[in-house]
Amino acid sequence: MSRNLYTNMEWLPPAPADFAAQCKALLQTSDTLGKRVQHLAGHMLDENNLTRLAKVIRKARDGGQSLAPLMPFRLGIVSNATSHFLLPALEATAARHGIALECIEADFDQVMQEALSPESMINRAQPDAVLVAVDYRGLPLTACPGDEQGAQHAVASALAHLDAVRNGLRGNGKALCIMQTLARPVESLFGGYDAVAPGTLRGLVDAVNRGLAESIVGSEDLLLDVAHLAETVGLAEWHDHTLWNMAKLPFASAFLPFYADHVCRLIAALRGKSRRCLILDLDNTVWGGVIGDDGLEGIVIGQGDATGEAHLAVQQAALSLRGRGVVLAVSSKNTDEIARGPFRKHPEMLLREEHIAVFQANWNDKATNITAIAKELSLGLDAMVFLDDNPVERQLVREMLPQVAVPELPADPALYARTLLAAGYFESIAFSAEDAQRAGFYQDNARRVALQAQAGDMEAYLASLDMVMTVQPFDETGRTRITQLINKSNQYNLTTRRYTEAEVADVETDPDCFGLQIRLADTFGDNGMISVVICRRELDSWNIDTWLMSCRVLGRKVEEAVLGVLCDEAHRRGISQLIGTYLPTERNALVEDHYARLGFLPVDAREDGSTVWQLPIDNAIRKPLPIKLRSIALEAAAEGVAHAA
Amino acid sequence: MENKAIYERLTEIFHDVFDDDSIVVTPELKAADIDEWDSLTHIRLVVSIERSYKLKFSAAEVGRLKNVGEFVDLIQMKAAA
DSSP: OHHHHHHTTTTSOBOOTTHHHHHHHHTTOOTTHHHHHHHHHTSBOOHHHHHHHHHHHHHHHHTTOOOTTSEEEEEEEEESSOOTTHHHHHHHHHHHTTEEEEEEEOOTTOHHHHHHOTTSHHHHHOOSEEEEEOOGGGSOOOOOTTOHHHHHHHHHHHHHHHHHHHHHHHHHHOOEEEEEOOOOOSOOSSSGGGGTSTTOHHHHHHHHHHHHHHHHTTSSOEEEOHHHHHHHHOHHHHOOHHHHHHHOOSSOGGGHHHHHHHHHHHHHHHTTOSOOEEEEOOBTTTBBSOHHHHHHHHSBOSTTSHHHHHHHHHHHHHHHHHHTTOEEEEEEESOHHHHHHHHHHOTTOSOOGGGOSEEEEESSOHHHHHHHHHHHTTOOGGGEEEEOSOHHHHHHHHHHOTTSBOOOOOSOGGGHHHHHHHTTTTOOSOOOHHHHHHHHHTOOOOBOOOOOSOOSOHHHHHHHTOEEEEEEEOOHHHHHHHHHHHHHOOSSBSSOOOOOHHHHHHHHHOTTEEEEEEEEEETTEEEEEEEEEEEEEETTEEEEEEEEEOGGGTTSSHHHHHHHHHHHHHHHTTOOEEEEEEOOOSSOGGGTTHHHHTTOEEEEEOTTSOEEEEEEGGGOOOOOOSEEEEEOSHHHHHHHHHHHO | OOHHHHHHHHHHHHHHHHTOTTOOOOTTOOGGGSTTOOHHHHHHHHHHHHHHHTOOOOHHHHHHOOSHHHHHHHHHHHHHO
């Protein structure tokens, strides 16, 4: 349900199972406390977990511990409702946005008194800003159905009331105000006619909201659009009369994390902490499919196809953001020329090369590429947002570069754009002509930049994936998928030989053939079949007829593990060496050095660019790998071959 | 619904809400027994239980409760309804 996207803030990764223990551990070492608090705050947290984290933040502050690099901010809160339950949620959520928030809370329902008296608690505290958390029940806003003059009068006096509060707080405490639009009550008087008749509560609330928005322009004050929050999650859920009657909670507490995030986005924006650059993955993010395998005609993008329209919406969102000053960049595991193809030639693409400031398409890990992009744009990593459909890439970037915001994405690409925008990374409190042109200042020319050193401990990350590789000979169950991979893979494919399902079936029974199907599972789930190898026996050699792999598992040492299996199986069958061939195509430059990297020796290089390689089994270097091996039916297959021989 | 299962789930919820794993949830447990059990934490507790059991309580139902045992009775009654 899409409401959960907002209520739970599902763009955030789920809280670790030992969140409570991690909170407790925070205070035991004061070193990098601020950073660790921010890291924990970056998860999906309910009210109880926010309260838990806020407790740690308060203890740290009371104990004089530094929360740097979190930026201190003091927020006053006045409300006609119970505001006490907002405090822990706000304080913990602020850490997510790089702010060390301290709240000063006025007594219940003392809004005007606090504003007007120079000696009030809020005014004496001189906070950086005051949240004026007033809802429709806190304003002189009595419905007068049918009375046009009365309606105008009611709206004017409500706005005057709010103005008096703002002027008081500014004059006495020098604080800027965060004003809230009003969430409209759901109960109607006439029905649909409420929208027509003057003086209905609905009409009054709408007019106050409009007037309030207009009054923000030219002032220092900020607008928290609570009406929009409530409508997004549903007014009927937002207004909880039981909680209001019981404890004067202004809205259902299930929405507290969502509300708090919006308050903190504003504060972060005020302190210049909004993000400024969107880095896009390409395959299955900007378009459907894999350009390297599916080609320009095969990728799905554009009107008339549900998946194509979903990805088009991602492009539209990126372009709109660019129009308001967000810089766009690309990080994709691809050959540069191939990745640029759709930007140059595909008629349905909205994004073009001129929209992209930095275009990094190569086979390096994404953390390294994102670091290079940040450096080229002279932006901090904390200004970056990285959008990628692949959970392994997302987690890698989160671990290596915790400053980069990486939204979780749902399975359905139709929700990618919505999720990205729901996260509010680019919250803005003003919009100028300069903003509209800012993206262009970065001289968008899709430039490619040199890479920095690898950005972190890749070995540790790979180990944390708990990869399990399952290897087994070709069989009937795998046949269809094997055939599909053989006929579809273009990039990580050494020979690009295509076979029919019947030919694949022949491999199963031919005693001189060895076909290996490889599956990979990791902490994120099962990737299914991701690699296929076919060897053909020639005397005491195995000629590697086919070796292909899905690029989804690139950079995870799968090919090294597969080589280990090949060597073991060859040994079992009395084979003494492997012969590998690379046949170049327009798509497979990625594997030009495949055999060299695996320790094969060059034997032959032909004029057409193809190369032949050799590896005596005994020379194979066996390194420990972060992949657990599960082998099925290989032993039996080897025995069968021995019998046949 | 099994009484025992309800107490087990309530124990988890109490530990989560009060951030204290040492709380032993018994039928006699009441607000005065736990320092942090003030009116706002009470709301957090009620809302957490509502969410966990996908139930809604009225103000009157919640207001009548004297201890956890009565809360368990209420949960059983509402879940059966």
